[in-house]
Amino acid sequence: MAVRPDLVAAQAAAWRHVTSPGASWSAVERAAIAQTAIAALDDTDPLPPWVSPTTAGRATSGDGLLTEVVIDAVYRIARHASSLTDAWYQAQLDRGLDPVAYVEMVGVVVAVAAVDGFFRAAGLQRPPLPAAVVGQPTGQHPPVESATLNWVPVAVPADRTAAVVQGLSAAPEEWDNVARLHAAQYIPVDEMGELGWTRGTLSRSDMELVAARLSAARECFY
């Protein structure tokens, strides 16, 4: 089965991105986050949302590399994102997770969900993650502030764009990765207003039908 070159390129870039150093996490840590997300998505006996893998005694690929709060949060986001609440988010911060590092972690998990989602839907074998690139976190973060439209901190100025767009703005390289995937998987961001846009297969309304049904299946209110 021949996959479009632009889609292959975006997926390959995403795989390299999640195994490269970020602003808050090293390459090895990001690769461990990605592997933990993959394990959650592959879990054939998934834990319910209220049970975390570390308290259930599940061994994960993040053991020894990630703290328990990170392993538990990654599993929950990968597997039960619709069950997340503001109180849950605050509890992760109380357990020691830095809010900007949390945003970058979310960026890694959602990129994994995208690549995994394609291969799972198409019935194809998902490519393995590449080896982590050696590298430490850059520590470079944009100025951030609290937002009304998200519970995570966002790059200043807050609430000037849609919540789903500004959600990763505290980790701009993660948003860039999402935007690349978005363009190859769905529609380039700057073409969103073009209701006749198509690749010659699904019409825009067909794409929106798939999007709506998937969002309903995942119980995503937003």
Next chain:
Amino acid sequence: MMLGASINHRPSEQARTQPAAVLEEFVAAVTGDDAVRAEAARSLLVERFGIDWLIDASAVVANFEMMTRLADATGARMRPDQIDAAAPIRAALGLDAFPSARR
């Protein structure tokens, strides 16, 4: 540039038929646990519309596996005017019962 590309990529003749039921079954099947149903849904999509449709429908599925998690993990909320405007459709679809409902 992209606008030009969109003009040059008109829906095929096949795309002008009614693919909604095939696509709905595809999404339901590939998000479920029944591997046989999922393979049948893929086969039907390919049979009716071609392999490129399977690739592109799978890509849209992938995009919203990404965006739903992004919205829910960052606590994304709609603006109050959007919430108000969507009240009738939310009620019709039962969306307010979703655990992720943030208003």
